[in-house]
Amino acid sequence: MKFKTQKIAYWFFLSALGLLALQIIYGFFMGFAHMGMDGLHDFIPFNTARAVHTNLLVFWLLLGFMGSAYYIIPEESQNELYSPKLAYIQLISFLAVGVTAIIAYHFNWWEGRKFLEIPRPLDYLVVVNVLAFLFNILMTLFKGKKQTTTALVLAMGLLFSALLYLPGMIWFDSQTLDSFYRWYVVHLWVEGVWELIMGGILAFLLIKITGVDREVIEKWLYVIVGLTFISGILGTGHHYYYIGAPSYWLWIGGIFSALEPLAFLAMALFALNMYRKGEKKHPNKAALNWTLGAAITSFVGAGLLGAAHTLPNVNLYTHGTLVTAMHAHMAFWGAYAMIVLAIIAYAMPNLTGRKLYDNNLSRYAFWLSNVGMLGMTVAFGVAGVAQVYMERILGVDFMETQKEIEPHFLVLILCATGFTIGITLYIINFLKFGKPTDEALVAE
C-alpha cells in the first residue's frame, strides 16, 4: 500500500466476509425449507430467513464497496484519507444498524417490501451513515493531488447509490406506485449505479494488474458505464410490465432490457482484451482470476440469464417464479460478490506484505465457489423452468408443483455445499494474511 490510511479497508473487508458467511447459513435454511424440511419454522420462519439472506447480501456488498473506496480513493487521489476516525465510527455504526435490523427480522419488526425490509427508523440511520462515508471519500478525493476518472466513476456510483435510496422511503397507498418507486432503488442500484462502482473497481484492478495505460482503460470505462445507463435506466421497465403501470412499459422495458447484456459483454471483452494487451505479468494470480472471473460471470449471470426471461411474453410466465432466483444468484455473484472478492484478493498482500496469492488455498477457493455457484444456478433454473411449465402452463396447483420440484433443491444444497467450502477456503486464506501493517508501506 502507499498510504497508511488504506489499512482501514481491512476492517471493512473483514466485516463483509463475516456477513457473507452468515448470509450463506441463512441460504441453507431456505434451501432446506424448499426441500420440505422446514424444521426451524418456529424460530426462523421462511420470511425471516429470506429477509436476512437478501439484506445481508446488500450489507456485505456495501461494506465491500466502502472498503474498496477506502483502499482505492487514497491511492488514486494520492492523499491520506480525510478522517480515519470518521471511517471507524462509520464502520461500527453501519454494523450496529445492520445487526439490529437482522435481529429485528426475527421479531417480526420490518417494513416488508422486498429488499427494503429495514425498519423505517433504521433507514434514517443508514442515510446518516452513508452521508458520513461519502463526506469522507469526497473530501479525500477533492483535497487530493489528482482526480482520476477511475476515482470519479467510483465516487459517482457511491453518491448516486445514496441518492437513489431515498425514493424507497416514500409511502404510497397504491401498491402499483409503491412497487414502481421501490424499483427506483432496487433496479437502479443493481442494474445502474452499482455498475459504476463495479466498473470503477474493475478499472482500478486492470490498471494495477495488467499495466495497460490508464488512459486506454479509462476511455473504455466511460464507454461501458455509458452503455450501462443507456440500456439500464429505461431497462427498469422490465419491472413495470405487470404491476399496473401503462402497457408502453412492455415494449420500452423489452427493448432496453434486451440491450442490457451489451454493457456486461463490453465489460467482459474489455477485461479480457486488457489482460491480453498487458505486458506486465502481475504475480497476484488470485486477484487476476477473480477480476477476469467477475467480468465473465457477470456477463453470463446478469447479462445472458437476465435477458433470458426479460422479454414480456416470456416474463408473463416466469415472473414471480424460481427462474428469477436462478438469474439473481449468478448475477449478484458475478457482478458484485466476485468484484469485492477480487479487490480483497488484490489489496490483502499490499496491506500486509504477505504474498499468499499463488497458493492452493486461493486456487481451490476460486474454483470451488465458482463451480458451486454454477451448479446452484442450474438447479434453480431446472426447478424454475419445471415450475413455469407445471404451474403456469399446465395449471397444476402451486403447492403440488412445489412438492414435485423438491429434488432439485437437494441438488441445490449439494452444489451450495461446494460453494460454501470455496468461500470457507477464501476466508481462511484471508485470515492467514493477518492484520495490515505499516511495514507494508511502499513508496510510489
Added chain:
Amino acid sequence: MLTKSQAKLFFLAGTIIFSVLFLGLSYDTQMNHVANQPYEKTITPAVIAGKHLWEGNNCMGCHTIFGEGAYYAPELTKVIERRGEGYVKGLLMSPTPWGEHTSGRKMVAYGFSEEDAQYLVEYFKWIGTVDLNGFPAKPKYKIEKNN
C-alpha cells in the same frame, strides 16, 4: 478512433438523456395513467390498513403479489377469486400454522383479529381489481391428478 473525451461525452450525454426520459415516463405513469384508473379511487382506509398489515408482517417474504416477493408460497394477486373470502379470512385468523401436521412448509400462525383479517381481505380484493397487462396468465391446460 474514439478519444477519451468523446467517450466521456457519450457517457454524460447518454446518462442525462435517458435519465430525463425515464423521469418523464415516470411522471406520465403516475399522473396520467395510474391516477386515472377507476380502481385508484377505491383505495379505502380499510385497504390502506390492509397494506400496512401486509408490509408489517413481511408477507412478501414468502408470497408474491403482482408477481413480486419470494417464491415459497402462492401468488396472492387473485387469491380472493381463487379461494374465496371465507377461506382467506379463516386462515389469517387461525391460531395454528397452515401445514402444521405435515413435515413440509408451514405458514406462520398470525392469529389476526377479525378486524385485521378483514382489512387484509379488503386489500387483496383491491389488489385483484388492478389492471396488470394480463398477469397472471391463465394456464393453457387444465389437468387432473391421478389418484
